[in-house]
Amino acid sequence: MPQINQWDDHEVTNNWYPGEILDDARYTEKRVDVLAGRARQAYHEWVPTPMRSGPVHRKISYGPLLDIFVLDMRTFKDVNDGNTYADPDRGLLGAEQREWLIRGLSESRATWKVIANDLPLGLVVPDGATAQEGVAQGDPGAPKGRELEFAQVLRTAHRRGVTGIVLLTADVHYTQAVHYDPARAAVQDFTPFWEFVSGPAHAGAFGPNALDATFGPQTHFVNAPPAANTSPADGFQHFGEVEIDAGTKAFTVNLRDREGRSLWSTTLPAPRR
Secondary structure, three states: OOOOOOOOOOOOOOOOOOOOEOOOOOOOOOEHHHHHHHHHHHHHHHOOOOOOOOOOOEEEEOHHHEEEEEOOOOOOOOOOOOOOOOOOOOOOOOHHHHHHHHHHHHHOOOOEEEEEOOOOOOEOOEEOOOEEOOOOOOOOOOOOOOHHHHHHHHHHHHHOOOOOEEEEEOOOOOEEEEEEOHHHOOOOOOOOEEEEEOOOOOOOEOOOOOEOHHHOEEEEEEEOOOOOOEOHHHOOOEEEEEEEOOOOOOEEEEEEEOOOOEEEEEEEOOOOO
């Protein structure tokens, strides 16, 4: 089965970020940068990527219907703190990758532009009692912290007339369909879009996570376990499936359980140009 593999946290250690020093007796090497360097080498040796030892973020094109923008939300990530700063130079993507994404979305002529973001946009993913692992921090107001760079991406894409953006993500251990609309948001300068979350394939199940209202999210479907770290033997294992119709260009999503049963489905019509 062909795969597009993405760099995430468990290639190194849970919720890692560059510069972190581990406070964990299980590790003799506590410098995360050293661990990440070793993990990056193993990643490129064992996972086929077109750039071999180059950057993890990349665009993969499937003709006129689909461009996939695979993000790297680890290599350039800032420290996990309260995530409420006002510094636009910080974030998850870094300036170079952020500009690459904006340029790629603007230049794409594909009907659908899928952003594979390994951390969700509007779901709050905490790292301990006060720090944040993800983009959102639970503040429903104007963008702060890591939200600033995604506000820039969405704003620029909107002003340049980019259509057909869909986010596909995992990280959290359950499945959810979320629609974002400026009519519900603290910011209005973006085009409505969907984010589809699905996982895990075989791990303890968690969730659901709280939503951050900054980008106007609304849950259309969620399937999460009744208790944290529910065993895979109890179900709540998921994967997502996308089909693009060659004739109508419609984008159909099925969120499925481990047996392949569709728990929820929607079809997005091709955007008007």
